Amino acid sequence: MDLRKILTGIAALAFAGGTLTAVTTSAPASAAPGDVIVSETFSGGTLPSGWNAVDGTWSVQNGRLVGTAANGANNKITFGRKLNDFRFEADVRFDSVVSTSRWAALGLDVPASGATPWWIATMRSGSTASNGLEFAQRTTANTWNVTDTAAAPYAAGTGRNVKVSIEVHGTQARWSFDGTEVMRTSSLVRSANGGQALFVNGATVSFDNIKITELPRNAHLRSSGAPVTVIAHRGASAAAPENTLAAQDLALRAGADLIENDVQPSSDGVPFVLHDSTVDRTTDGTGAIRNRTSAYLKTLDAGSWFSPQYAGERMPTLAEQLADLRARGGRLLLEIKGSHTKAQVAKIIEVIRAQQMTPHVFVQSFDTASLRYVRELAPELPLGLLRSTLDADPAAVAADLGLTAYNPSASALLARPSAITALHNADIAVMAWTSDSPTQWTSLEAAGVDGIITNKPADLVAWNQN
CATH class of the missing domain: 3.20.20.190 (Phosphatidylinositol (PI) phosphodiesterase)
Known part of the structure; x- marks a missing residue:
């Protein structure tokens, strides 16, 4: 079976090895659709310039960014910049978890300060649960607004590297899990200046090959290899x-x-x-x-x-x-x-x-x-x-x-x-x-x-x- 056709949609995963690039929160003057805004492999051994460890423990170890958070702590590191249309790609690995319900997330619209409200795409280590994957908002009242949930094709577990890709077009987003589209939403609420982030909750999680690419505004174009x-x-x-x-x-x-x-x-x-x-x-x-x-x-x-x-x-x-x-x-x-x-x-x-x-x-x-x-x-x-x-x-x-x-x-x-x-x-x-x-x-x-x-x-x- 061709995995690219397992679920309908128009998102596709396109990973490429990156080179270390200093990233700041200001927009490159030449940024345009197709430009890679962030490309980070953590080969420099330290946190990249412009990355803000808002809370929790974040460090670069063995060429990966490692974040650790206690159960219930929404620890985050912010970076990137405001983009309306972009693809956020990452290799995500749970190294240890308090329980299979604990999670890591890609922040899709997060202020540099980490202040609420913010939007994330969440993956539990027990990702085959009915809510193993989520699109969710943390509100100004510090409550959760979970708009969409799905089960992944298999469990992320611990020690397994999962390639995650979230394609965002304004209020819409599509999620790919190891190359298979599994979920979409039309419920994102975008802020004036929110950038990107990584989150950890109740786990130690390592990240690699972070790549953010600005996309054309037309969310209805079919990515290469994606189903109609x-x-x-x-x-x-x-x-x-x-x-x-x-x-x-x-x-x-x-x-x-x-x-x-x-x-x-x-x-x-x-x-x-x-x-x-x-x-x-x-x-x-x-x-x-x-x-x-x-x-x-x-x-x-x-x-x-x-x-x-x-x-x-x-x-x-x-x-x-x-x-x-x-x-x-x-x-x-x-x-x-x-x-x-x-x-x-x-x-x-x-x-x-x-x-x-x-x-x-x-x-x-x-x-x-x-x-x-x-x-x-x-x-x-x-x-x-x-x-x-x-x-x-x-x-x-x-x-x-x-x-x-x-x-x-x-x-x-x-x-x-x-x-x-x-x-x-x-x-x-x-x-x-x-x-x-x-x-x-x-x-x-x-x-x-x-x-x-x-x-x-x-x-x-x-x-x-x-």
Whole structure:
């Protein structure tokens, strides 16, 4: 089995031997995406310049940084600088532990003083526990806010060197354990000046090959060797009625990275999740959605057409879909379907913000006017342009619209795969739609696409694991 496909995601581990580099907390004037900000192998025998042992015992022994902390002590050493997008790599070895629940951590956003609040990626020596790996915040009240947990493929134990990589893009982060992505979060809260750190609690832990690389801002680009992002087209629409919470549920349980939907307004301005211009095909109602009130739309059966087992399934509003995703930790690739006025786009944005889902929503559309409205009203939201055929110069179109992703049909893309390289060179991700064939998935992955929109997310997740 190819370990790079065990779990879906777009993070990958890329370790390289480093040379001793003096590091300060000030930013190099030439720092840019791809630059190595910290590269430390501890071959100098002493703590590097600019590393601040805030508390606990920290020393360099036999070419490794060694930290020791009593049970319950969050001992830390800070270094690095404020970065929005970066990869933090380290070799981590537990030399001794008070118990298997004790941990070491990579600090992702930590003030140089070590003062709270700060964010860490934690690994217990008993890393196969359900909370063996965590993303967590230490609050100003000195309490824990654990946002995400996972079990590692095997126990870190003691005496074993584990290669850890955390890829951070703003509020999002992805964790790789010895080259396998095991967890991700969209819950980081970033500070104005927090840098990086290493932590020890109830253990003696040694670290080596610390490397911090500044990354491009586009978190949706697939790292070399990583699996494609799995995007569930209208949810798991091959197995449940499309654009319903039932289809969303199946897709999330299958392991889809994003749910793709279609949003249109009712006659009274409520954004609903529906693909067609009318409700006729996928409900027991009739008429154009934009001519029907929200009260009418909520009475419709949106499941019986697909299967009797889904009788009574309702057409969700965008607010209902986002609330479900928020509760379950899901992400949405939201398609603004058809032309929208600026006021209608503003309503969609209002719903996203009211549901506190801005960090977890990616907006796409065929309608360039709608994308320009989103860019004006909510520049923090990433944008994708849907295309049935490729533009003559996709990268130029992407630059004009301020895109994060260019999302063409799979067949059009495979007819001209060289466009992918041009888009990647412009820091633009590529998500192909709509592909349900393993043969085509193989071609798309080989061509370098970052994500695949599919009606069969469970199958694509399984394919990623082979």
